[in-house]
Amino acid sequence: MFTFLLVFCLSLSKNVVQQQPCSNSIEKQKIEFMKLLQDKVVLITGASRGIGKAIAEECVAQGAIVAFTYMSSEEKAKALENELTANGGRAKGFQSDAGNFDAAQLLVDAVVAEFGTVDVLINNAGITRDTLLMRMTEQQWDDVINTNLKSAFNLTKAVQKPMLKARKGSIINMSSVVGVSGNAGQSNYAASKAGLIGFTKSVAQELGSRNIRCNAIAPGFIETEMTAALDEKVVQDWRNSIPLKRGGTPKDVADVTVFLASDMSAYVTGQTIHVCGGMLM
Numbered sequence: 052m053f054t055f056l057l058v059f060c061l062s063l064s065k066n067v068v069q070q071q072p073c074s075n076s077i078e079k080q081k082i083e084f085m086k087l088l089q090d091k092v093v094l095i096t097g098a099s100r101g102i103g104k105a106i107a108e109e110c111v112a113q114g115a116i117v118a119f120t121y122m123s124s125e126e127k128a129k130a131l132e133n134e135l136t137a138n139g140g141r142a143k144g145f146q147s148d149a150g151n152f153d154a155a156q157l158l159v160d161a162v163v164a165e166f167g168t169v170d171v172l173i174n175n176a177g178i179t180r181d182t183l184l185m186r187m188t189e190q191q192w193d194d195v196i197n198t199n200l201k202s203a204f205n206l207t208k209a210v211q212k213p214m215l216k217a218r219k220g221s222i223i224n225m226s227s228v229v230g231v232s233g234n235a236g237q238s239n240y241a242a243s244k245a246g247l248i249g250f251t252k253s254v255a256q257e258l259g260s261r262n263i264r265c266n267a268i269a270p271g272f273i274e275t276e277m278t279a280a281l282d283e284k285v286v287q288d289w290r291n292s293i294p295l296k297r298g299g300t301p302k303d304v305a306d307v308t309v310f311l312a313s314d315m316s317a318y319v320t321g322q323t324i325h326v327c328g329g330m331l332m
Contacts, residue, residue, distance in 0.1 A: 086114030087313040092166045094159070094210070095119045096149045096202060097176035099127060101275040102225070105301030106173060106308050107131070111140035113309055118162045118169075120147045120176070149176045150197040155205035163213055170217075171312040172210045174203040174247075175225045184238050192239045199243035203250060207265075214263050222258075222265040223311050224251050225304075226323060228331045231269060244269075248323050255321030264320035266311050271327025274298040294329030 088110055098107040098119035110117050117135060121128035121144050128144035135142035143165060147158040162169055177199045180191040203224050214220030229237055230244025247267055254265040272278075272289050278298070290298055304326050310316050311324070325331055 086112075087309055087315065088171075089114035090116065091170040091312065092116045092118065092162070092168055093171040093173065093312060094162055094169050094206070095173040095175055096206060099124075099131060101277070102270065102273060102301045102304050103175045104131065105305040106175065107135060107142065109302065109305035109309050110171075110312065111135045111142055113313070115171070115312075116166050117142040118145060118166065119143075120145050120149060120158065122146070122148060149174075149202035149206060152201075152205050155202070156209045159206070159209035159213070168213045168217055169210045169220070170214075171221045171223070172206055173223045173225070173308060173312070174206055176202045177225060177243075179237070179240050181236050181240065183236055187239060195239040196243050196246075199240070200246045200250070203247055207250075207254060211258070211263075214258075215261055218262050220258075220263040221312050221316075222251075222254060222263065223308055224248075224265070224267045226251075226267045226269045228269050228271045228325060228327050231323070231325075232331055251323065252321050259320055264311075264316070266316070266320060267323040268304060268307055268311070269323050269325045269327065269331075270299060270304050271325065271330045272298045273301060273304060273326075275301060292330065293327070297328065299326060299328055 091114075093110045093115045095103060095107055095110070095117060096119075097103040099121055103119070107117050107119050117140070119131070119142065125146065128146070132142055132144050145158055145161055148154045159169060178195060180195050182191065207222055210220065210222070224247045226247045227240070227244040229241045230248055233241045248269075251265050251267040258265065272293065274286070278286060286298070290296060307324055307326050311319065
């Protein structure tokens with residue numbers, strides 16, 4: 052009798068051991084197919100081209116529901132919306148001026164009404180009005196500060212309510228290496244991007260106790276439609292001055308953005324990550 056029970060137990064144990072890898076395999080497949088931003092609602096300003104568009108595309112690819120803003124061209128916004136949703140993704144464009152305080156609040160209200168909440172805010176709206184300080188007009192200064200810096204204040208203040216309610220959230224501000232090092236002929240742009248870094252650190256300290264994170268990304272020389280119009284020799288000289296010997300791509304920035312938006316960076320806040328190939332160390 053004892054021998055029979057021993058054989059039975061060994062046989063049962065063997066079957067359990069043999070079946071275990073199958074169970075582990077299924078769990079592994081679930082993890083492998085789980086996307087980093089699955090069902091997170093991501094609001095992106097300035098997503099019509101370049102870095103912003105790459106961020107929108109990567110967020111959708113990682114399972115996010117994307118809300119993006121556009122200023123004027125409804126046709127271009129619709130084209131981007133169709134592109135983002137072509138393979139089953141969820142995305143919608145909202146016409147809004149991020150630099151307008153009241154419009155920012157209405158935008159967030161509309162996104163919450165459409166998708167239920169805002170899990171991630173990406174303040175990417177930005178312009179340049181480059182010229183030497185002696186030639187810079189007040190309007191050129193105000194335009195850059197309003198679009199690049201005030202817009203981040205407007206949207207961050209607006210998303211506080213749904214994020215505080217959920218007791219979680221990730222805010223990502225698109226700064227620049229110019230905001231760290233400065234650059235001749237870009238005093239307005241450098242001031243706006245440096246301001247974003249200070250703003251990021253302050254917001255991180257204020258909202259951290261509510262599990263709301265705030266980080267900044269400082270891209271370096273990123274090759275986009277704008278740089279494609281420059282003289283190739285000038286572009287190559289810039290590439291040669293970078294330790295990695297190449298310009299960055301919008302996807303390089305988008306990948307870091309996805310990391311900061313996802314739960315993989317759950318213990319990262321108040322930081323500025325340079326995506327610059329080593330041009331600034």
